[in-house]
Amino acid sequence: MLMANLIPVAKSVGVNKMVPTISIPYPLGDPATPKEEQYKLRYHRVGVALDALTAEISEPTLFKTKI
Template identity: 35%
Template sequence: MVKEIERFGIPIIHMSTITTISQAVGANRIVPTIAIPYPVGNPSIAGPGEEALRRELVVRAVKALGTSVEDITIFE
């Protein structure tokens, strides 16, 4: 489905803990996340630390949206 959406010119970000799954489904822009139960957060980090972590992941994803890619790219 990712390839079909991108074929229409809409960039897709696949945020996933297991990047091999993202690669298997054909995602071109992959942002690795934290853990399976909490992909974009870490409840063991208190307050501002977790907010900063979440913000960093979202900023990375937004930057990946604006990056032209030809093949599978993992945005670390």
């Protein structure tokens, strides 16, 4: 499982579970936003990643994020 900003690179190296992140320098947040918004964003992304870890898959899968 990989949380990554560059999903095409993750796919090309054979990652089986992928969760998209925000940006390269700040993968789980945006320092230009208020702390409350950052918390929601990070909480959501980590939750998606935890769900990805327990998900049964049969092929490489990109897990969608809502935020």
